[in-house]
Amino acid sequence: MTFHEPGEGLFRALREDAIPAFDHGAGRARFLERFAARRKPSRRRWALLAAAAAVVCAIAIGAWRATSEVTFSTAAGEGRAGTWLASGGTTDLPLIFSEGTRVVMAPGSRGRVDALRRSGASFLLERGRVSARVMHRTNADWRFLAGPFEVRVTGTRLGVDWDPAQERFAVRVEEGSVEVRGPNVGEPQVVREGEQCVVDVPRRTARLGPSDREGVPEADALADGGAAPPSGEKPEPYPRGASTLPAPLLAPGRPAASGSTWGRLEEKGDYDGAYAVATSVGLASILRSSSADELLRLAQVARLSGHRDTERDALVTCRRRFPGSERAAVAAYELGQSSSPGEAASWFDTYLGEQPSGALAREAAGRLIESRAAAGDDRGARDAAARYLARYPGGPHAPLARRVLTGAHE
Amino acid sequence: MRGGRADAAAAFYDRHAPSVHALVFRLMGPDAEIDDVVNDVFVRALESMSRLRDPGALRSWVYGITVRTVAIRFQKRSRQRWLRFMSPEDVPEVVAPAVSGELGEALREVHAILHGMDPDERIALLLHRVEGLSLEGAAEAAGTSVSTYRRRLARGEAKFFARAKSRPALDSWLGEGGS
Numbered sequence: 001m002t003f004h005e006p007g008e009g010l011f012r013a014l015r016e017d018a019i020p021a022f023d024h025g026a027g028r029a030r031f032l033e034r035f036a037a038r039r040k041p042s043r044r045r046w047a048l049l050a051a052a053a054a055v056v057c058a059i060a061i062g063a064w065r066a067t068s069e070v071t072f073s074t075a076a077g078e079g080r081a082g083t084w085l086a087s088g089g090t091t092d093l094p095l096i097f098s099e100g101t102r103v104v105m106a107p108g109s110r111g112r113v114d115a116l117r118r119s120g121a122s123f124l125l126e127r128g129r130v131s132a133r134v135m136h137r138t139n140a141d142w143r144f145l146a147g148p149f150e151v152r153v154t155g156t157r158l159g160v161d162w163d164p165a166q167e168r169f170a171v172r173v174e175e176g177s178v179e180v181r182g183p184n185v186g187e188p189q190v191v192r193e194g195e196q197c198v199v200d201v202p203r204r205t206a207r208l209g210p211s212d213r214e215g216v217p218e219a220d221a222l223a224d225g226g227a228a229p230p231s232g233e234k235p236e237p238y239p240r241g242a243s244t245l246p247a248p249l250l251a252p253g254r255p256a257a258s259g260s261t262w263g264r265l266e267e268k269g270d271y272d273g274a275y276a277v278a279t280s281v282g283l284a285s286i287l288r289s290s291s292a293d294e295l296l297r298l299a300q301v302a303r304l305s306g307h308r309d310t311e312r313d314a315l316v317t318c319r320r321r322f323p324g325s326e327r328a329a330v331a332a333y334e335l336g337q338s339s340s341p342g343e344a345a346s347w348f349d350t351y352l353g354e355q356p357s358g359a360l361a362r363e364a365a366g367r368l369i370e371s372r373a374a375a376g377d378d379r380g381a382r383d384a385a386a387r388y389l390a391r392y393p394g395g396p397h398a399p400l401a402r403r404v405l406t407g408a409h410e
Numbered sequence: 411m412r413g414g415r416a417d418a419a420a421a422f423y424d425r426h427a428p429s430v431h432a433l434v435f436r437l438m439g440p441d442a443e444i445d446d447v448v449n450d451v452f453v454r455a456l457e458s459m460s461r462l463r464d465p466g467a468l469r470s471w472v473y474g475i476t477v478r479t480v481a482i483r484f485q486k487r488s489r490q491r492w493l494r495f496m497s498p499e500d501v502p503e504v505v506a507p508a509v510s511g512e513l514g515e516a517l518r519e520v521h522a523i524l525h526g527m528d529p530d531e532r533i534a535l536l537l538h539r540v541e542g543l544s545l546e547g548a549a550e551a552a553g554t555s556v557s558t559y560r561r562r563l564a565r566g567e568a569k570f571f572a573r574a575k576s577r578p579a580l581d582s583w584l585g586e587g588g589s
Contacts, residue, residue: 006567006571007539007583010580010583013513013517014540020444022431022448023445027445031449034452035416035419337561370555397555
């Protein structure tokens with residue numbers, strides 16, 4: 001049996017498969033009953049609808065109050081999650097959160113509040129140093145992300161340093177304790193009051209020892225209600241002399257994923273096989289040690305083999321480990337492709353913010369219209385449509401943009 | 411029908427129900443909920459009739475509603491599976507095809523593969539390869555851009571053939587160009 005198109009025989013069999021009997025009369029009666037009910041809404045029906053709407057509103061308001069996220073502000077006003085922040089060359093940038101936490105970005109630092117939650121927030125440090133005084137609350141969940149490292153906090157005073165050029169990381173804890181996850185530190189590594197953890201990724205060394213810095217002055221000053229003091233000298237994030245951490249998970253000399261079996265299977269299009277091999281190798285270690293390109297490839301393997309959670313992990317890791325890179329923006333775009341409409345809009349927006357003239361900018365702008373419309377954000381969809389038409393009047397999403405602007409889309 | 415005339419609504423149903431039913435069957439396969447989905451299609455059509463700008467496009471409009479209604483049903487099932495912690499194989503929704511013999515066995519295998527696929531990719535695959543729609547037409551019916559549709563189709567085809575290759579009953583159907 002030979003066919004011009006792959007699998008054409010199967011698809012033709014499906015096309016020609018006998019349609020089962022359909023009870024046309026019953027379906028017709030059901031539809032007409034619905035039609036008649038819609039035509040003549042009774043007073044009682046309206047009253048029920050109004051009561052239901054009131055109940056829904058009450059529940060929604062209650063749920064919103066119960067789950068409202070923390071907010072934060074800077075000297076420029078209320079802050080937004082996802083917006084890049086940069087302190088000046090000689091001045092600090094303090095961030096004040098609604099539940100009392102203070103975070104101070106030292107001079108020359110870049111980062112952003114990555115996510116705001118009811119129980120805390122995630123702060124992504126692209127480079128430089130942050131000091132924080134995290135308010136201790138039940139179920140508090142604060143995370144500081146720096147390159148491939150993650151510091152989890154429930155209530156403490158700490159400082160985090162990250163130098164992406166040298167791939168060196170340090171965390172100092174002044175009060176409480178934190179958990180550190182990342183290459184070479186074991187998983188998770190607890191760092192307690194008065195200790196510091198310093199990791200040199202290229203040299204694959206990690207040291208845990210007593211802190212050799214004096215407190216976290218910027219966060220202290222804010223906690224006392226004072227203005228952020230001018231920064232002192234440039235931080236020295238990589239202290240000398242400390243005890244060795246437990247054996248690193250990432251063994252020196254491990255081959256890069258590009259030469260791996262899963263990578264070769266992926267190149268052959270065997271995504272199920274590639275995923276199985278990647279799983280046997282250890283997804284966690286691949287996520288920690290792969291390049292940005294390899295993380296995007298792992299995401300593709302996971303997506304095409306039906307493992308959406310792993311796809312998301314790979315993309316989020318790509319953004320976390322390679323912030324500000326073109327590949328991180330591509331990861332944002334791919335996250336948009338695989339997210340629900342509301343979240344997708346946020347990712348496409350992120351891509352456009354990071355790569356406004358990137359290779360995927362036109363598609364991201366179009367998908368932003370789609371996702372906002374699908375999420376019921378009509379105003380946002382119209383804004384996105386207007387911007388799209390201004391920049392891509394002949395683009396593939398132009399007809400949709402025009403329909404959105406005229407209110408004709410479904 | 412917009413004026414509330416029951417005879418127009420009945421004529422609308424009579425004219426479109428057979429094709430809607432056939433399309434739902436081809437997209438869903440043997441399924442106990444086909445009649446419910448057909449009913450949902452007409453309810454959605456009823457609710458969005460006021461937004462139909464071009465009465466001449468009625469047939470393609472109904473087609474698009476049908477495709478999206480099936481997609482919604484698939485997504486609803488996915489959520490239910492997740493909420494109930496059930497694997498797709500555990501959900502009792504597939505009715506055995508009536509065809510017997512080699513063809514029936516092949517169709518059962520095909521439906522089993524389709525059943526385990528991502529809903530968007532499954533629909534993308536069926537619209538192009540079974541319904542025979544062009545990329546542009548299928549993208550419009552699916553309510554998405556051509557580029558998005560093209561990606562879904564590529565993923566759907568890759569998954570379908572990868573899984574079909576592992577099923578001996580489909581060997582002869584995949585033929586020389588089977589993957």
